Amino acid sequence: MNPSDRYEVVVQGKPQGPFSLDELRAMKLRPTDFVKPVGHPEFKELREIETLSKALNIAHQSTQPQYFASMDMRLLSTAIDYFFAFCGYAVLAAIYLGGTANTPTRIPTLLMGLALVPIFKFVACVILEGSRKQASFGKILIGVKVTDEQGKPIGYGKAATRNLAKLVGVITLGIGFLSGFFDRRQQCLHDKIAGTLVIKDRLI
Structure with a gap:
């Protein structure tokens, strides 16, 4: 993870950002908040993104796939x-x-x-x-x-x-x-x- 990366965060159901890593720290995000690096196709729970959760001192926890192609x-x-x-x-x-x-x-x-x-x-x-x-x-x-x-x-x-x-x-x-x-x-x-x-x- 590059410290200069920018991230989008889902706030009250709407994507907002981009935010820097320091800005994410100030937001005091929860492990279940949805985040994604700018340019990535989908949001994930913060706890699922290993490098980012580690940078924000949040325990990493992988989640099983839940959405399957019909x-x-x-x-x-x-x-x-x-x-x-x-x-x-x-x-x-x-x-x-x-x-x-x-x-x-x-x-x-x-x-x-x-x-x-x-x-x-x-x-x-x-x-x-x-x-x-x-x-x-x-x-x-x-x-x-x-x-x-x-x-x-x-x-x-x-x-x-x-x-x-x-x-x-x-x-x-x-x-x-x-x-x-x-x-x-x-x-x-x-x-x-x-x-x-x-x-x-x-x-x-």
Whole structure:
């Protein structure tokens, strides 16, 4: 944490600030007051932000995720991810068409090349969900991210496990995905296998 950082605080239900660290000290905030560094996407309880709570002499206390992405949000993010993956394939297809003569094999080759779309999506999801972003392109655009069951980043290994486990949903003819509708935390089968959650920003 940089002493020059600025913070916003929810006061009487409304975000106020930005405030400096010294100004926060003077405000005598409670552990349950909502705070966020300027530029961050969501407010958190002060006690949840380890470095800031320590600077303000407040006991740090992690909180389990409470706000989960609904299935329609997850479906939308998946559709966006496939769109970006298809765009990547379209670029390669254009390069291929520009470099080949008009032969009978062009159309079959392009059709077989469509198999690259889910591969592109898989690679992008593993890289992005395992990164500090914690979210694929689609999840970033709709404001959700992937965490472990304690709300922490999952890393590349767990991201790979999560996305490989989606094959179980395909093998079960979609039942593995639909199971998320009946789960309190909206966990699909691949999330349960990998020990992950898809969470959204707090409603504040």
